[in-house]
Ligand SMILES: Nc1ncnc2c1ncn2[C@@H]1O[C@H](COP(=O)(O)OP(=O)(O)O)[C@@H](O)[C@H]1O
């Protein structure tokens with residue numbers, strides 16, 4: 001009895017052309033919406049841009065290639081390092097006496113860069129060369145030679161199909177600032193309200209300390225102000241020329257040679273280590289003060305005694321803690337507010353502390369381990385680490401001791417604050433160092449104000465649009481039911 005009228009009404013419903021038309025329209029609409037959403041969100045092949053920065057350090061030159069999606073230049077954390085190449089041989093400042101060869105020394109790495117970057121991008125790829133403390137020292141010693149070295153590398157780089165953007169000596173202030181920008185950019189600290197981290201960079205000829213200070217920076221030369229992505233930063237920075245680990249070693253040796261003895265018993269080298277060293281190499285550096293008396297002999301013999309405690313007291317002597325015309329100083333009369341927040345310590349800080357297995361040790365533990373390490377006989381050390389070049393191996397005891405003295409006594413990282421230092425080489429695949437920050441700055445990739453971004457990501461926008469369209473369609477259908485045949489619709493429910 002009940003089946004008949006229902007079937008009749010059903011037939012009536014499906015024969016209504018308007019209902020059929022609306023249903024078809026809605027189905028087509030839904031299909032179109034979903035298709036659009038899927039097609040629109042399919043990953044497009046990205047267009048990349050590239051940049052090359054040469055870090056002409058005191059000990060060696062490295063070439064870095066960076067890559068970023070063309071349409072996202074201003075978003076933080078978008079630029080990444082895709083390749084790095086170590087130039088064979090020493091730093092460009094070592095070419096002072098044969099300047100013509102300085103440029104050619106870069107050939108292998110620059111040719112490699114040509115192969116790594118798509119040919120169609122070559123002409124729009126900027127190349128920057130920044131020279132650091134080795135060239136700063138050469139500039140002091142012999143301005144002509146340093147200019148000749150720079151023009152040799154500049155001429156050489158101009159010979160490539162890239163967009164040559166200059167070769168220059170960057171200041172210590174820039175080196176510190178760009179290192180700080182790099183680590184915070186890579187850690188994505190500039191967006192949101194995240195706190196930044198300080199940067200500690202140890203090279204062969206200079207070392208940099210850079211961090212945000214709540215306390216007023218008394219000395220204008222140590223004060224930087226940045227407005228990045230809509231936030232203001234008051235940054236303290238200082239670069240100590242001559243306090244990179246290679247120059248610091250010379251300073252320590254020169255101090256010890258004041259006794260006049262040709263046989264130097266050096267506690268910073270392993271027992272059994274013996275080497276003839278040139279007085280010229282130690283005193284030939286503009287870092288070694290002219291107030292120190294230069295021995296008359298040409299060579300001296302260095303004998304290791306492996307005593308980290310004695311080494312530490314020797315090393316401390318290269319810091320002058322006695323004169324300070326500011327409220328507070330680190331050393332050598334340089335203003336420094338108390339260290340604040342977390343720090344990233346990279347380049348030689350990392351190489352040395354990583355080799356010594358001290359990257360996650362406390363300050364006291366580090367001192368203990370270093371004492372043990374320094375007292376190891378040189379033969380044993382050589383045997384244990386046969387793969388490591390002797391040049392580095394011989395100096396880890398000194399370098400480790402120097403790093404502890406610099407951080408603890410120089411910058412005043414107490415045992416407590418020590419935990420805030422993270423020794424690192426890379427952040428998310430890109431090397432920590434000044435080069436990335438330098439390129440970001442010169443290509444204007446860090447805006448002062450946060451770029452205007454739509455409140456929703458694209459996929460979120462499309463999903464919400466689809467969802468609401470479906471909801472609207474359902475409502476329309478319901479409305480259609482109400483208008484064109486309420487009972488039919490109600491009964492139709494039972495059929496379904
Ligand atoms: N594997 C390593 N172990 C120890 N020290 C290293 C290692 N690789 C590089 N270094 C050292 O790191 C320092 C890098 O300094 P560099 O950038 O060339 O000089 P600067 O920044 O003062 O111009 C040098 O002292 C170099 O000897």
Ligand SMILES: [Ca+2]
Pocket residue numbers: 057058132202203204347
């Ligand atoms: Ca460096």
